Amino acid sequence: MSYRASWAPAPKPWRAQKNCWNLPIRRSAHQRMTASLSVTMAPAFRLSLKAKASDSMNHMMVDFTHERNLLQSITFLPVPATPEIHVADCQVFDNTVTVVWTLPEPDSKIDHYILEHRKTNHEGPPRAREDYPWMVVEGIKETEYTLTGVRFDTRYMTFRVKACNKAVAGEFSEPVTLETHAFVFKLDASSSHQNLKVEDLSVEWDSSGGKVAVQDIRKEKNRTNSPMHSPARTAMMSPKRAPSARVGRDRFTAESYTVLGDTMIDAGQHYWEVRFDKESKAFAAGVALRSLGRFDQLGKSNASWCIHLNNWLQQSLTAKHNNKARTLDCSIPDRIGIYCNYEEGTLSFYNSRNKTLLHTFRTKFQQPVIPAFMVWNGSFSVQTGLQVPSIVLSGQKRNSNTSSSNASLT
Template identity: 85%
Template sequence: MDDQKEPLRKITTTLALKNEEIQNFICCLKQSLENLEVNCNRVQEDLEGEFSSLYKALDELKEGMITRIKQERASRTYELQNQLSACTKALESSEELLELTNQTLCSSDTDGFDKAAKDIKDSVTMAPAFRLSLKAKASDNMSHLMVDFTQERAMLLAIKFLPVPATPEIHVSECQVCDNTVSVVWSLPEPDTKIEHYILEHRRTNHDGPPRAREDYPWMVEEGIRQTEYTLTGLRFDTRFMTFRVKACNKAVAGEFSEPVNLETQAFVFKLDSGSAHQNLRVEDLSVEWDSSGGKVQEIRKDKNRTSSPMNSPARSAMMSPKRAPSARVSRDRFTAESYTVLGDTVIDAGQQYWEVRFDKESKAFAVGVALRTLGRFDQLGKSSASWCLHLNNWLQQSFTAKHNNKARTLDCPIPDRIGVYCNYEEGTLSFYNSRNKQLIHTFRTKFPQPVVPAFMVWNGSFSVQTGLQVPSVVQCGQKRNSDASSSNASLT
């Protein structure tokens, strides 16, 4: 019976996955239909707007040219009318003088003839008719204001829809993921000089393969990219992958998005296990603050909230190794006495992991390192064989030491306010760095007897942890160069 059920269960699982795939595709089709309607209306409105703008430009051009013709006509009319008026007056004066001349010639008065002849001669000399220019001051030719729209008409008739930019392709082999930055590289099938910029979208996901209809994280948009590559910096990798897609845009239209690609972004992610925290430590997400009034009230609060702990979140359980395991410390098994300690909730049992911690250098005491999950509830970090740490002491006299198994080595270096912790489980390496300049502070070399977890201690102070970090490349290179360096101390391993 059981042998028959197992194949049926596999078939059921296959059918369920196929049904989910079809449902996602149906959702995509419905969304495409809605988008099609919206996009068609949008491009039609844009087209009408462009033609309205063109009509307006032509109307403005027409009004300007008509105004120019009217101004030219008014100017020439004024010149010709003035010249016509002057010529008319000159002609009238000349006709009067001609009539006077004829009368004088016909007169029989010889005594007055000489005087009349002299007057007529003087009048002719001063007559306006002889001072006139008989050339028109303005031409009646208006051919210089004629237009020929043959070329423009051909250009208008050649108007077509602007070609949609081709779809880019992301080159996964050229993309890089390191130091919590992602560099994405893409290209077009053919060069296109009309491309003005690119739009890159990315989102976090825990699923490999094509994007699902319903994702936990939204698309983030990077606009105005002028080159065919882009680098995202300052990321926190708290999911297994990041999905990328890119599209090209010219001055009027955007092309289709490229096929989405998933780039693996695994890094060390953990929470602080509040169930392990000393009662005087107030734990909120990845921050811890000393609370001298901690006690029963805080204990009750933690018990009430334990069901909604990040450890029990389905989203967190989807993360791959390092393994996140339920804490063995709850209620009465939490750290107590002077062991002001809190552990991380994620087991390190393989690979290379890195995280950073920022702490208050004025704390009376602070420690950071790793510990076995079997660390005793009264044990202080570094004072047993189950923990390795850097320890800052500001009580009475300041000291900065590396501690393990109740042995300490004084560290002769400036005390940073931010420490990076590197753990290579297989090689048994635990290194501490000044996270600002990545200078090595100290390295433990040992063989971990069992999986370890991040461990922290603070007294009269505070600290915060940053997770989701990859091992910095400078740290990896330094580990290779200094695998046999003197920073290791056999007496502390």
């Protein structure tokens, strides 16, 4: 601060004037302690003080009028209130979750909301240790948000939300847990044909699979008959005798290029999708009984129902059961949705892109069924963790009282 001063022969005591404070200011210990409790301003907002001399030039003053007006015009934003999630208004359908919340009182200063969600298999409040981390959605402007394209591979999802203004964020709401029921399964690699290379939920044809296994067995037979390399032990470790999730189940063999899911269906409504290579020489998808033989091909016995793609000579799509087939007059999709209602004995196939119905089997399942797939010279992948689409449910209700046109295949 720069200023000029004049010499006065008889200095007068310092005195206060309106809107001004004389310098220097001497403060007591109490005043210094009180000042230490005041708000410290950021460097960008520090006061810009201007020196001012009295008319008689007998003392100097610092005018705070402008700065005081600036301080009085500052509005401090309060911490936003804690939102409340309304479980009754939240919706879970079509693998989407809509979360709805409100504030205790309207607040025009709210700039946005932050929503966090986490998958869990436990109902109730979050636990100290969870297998899944919190996922964050920022910049939400409304008091609701919809998560789309979620794969429901856990039984529940937990949500919490907090409000933010331009200065500070409030506290998170009480977390709520929503049920996310869907059909989840994996492919049982131990049951698959040797020519099928199974990785998680994808399958690729491997023409050398069976040959490699036979060559390995022959190499083992040529080794010394030690306890570690005896023919008996080699047979036990053969892929044909690999442990299976289904007791007494051997691998599919011969021309049954099949692999099953690892989860049975014995109740309820379920839905899954399969994407396949349309250039595959042959492909099939459907369900099968546990009693399906290791030599049985899908659709050629009374223990399986499927849709079958044939690309050998002429491309065709057929519905097969008990060695009977019906050609389907429709375009061949690259992705099929499969719906199974166990109690009603309904098995329907859809073009999963537009949910157009391709075919429906109506029967009465006498035993639990398992998702089943077949591929020859091709590949496919399965998507699980899906809820039954609402458009499929509404279509099934409309057709529940109509007679089936597929009686010859049931």
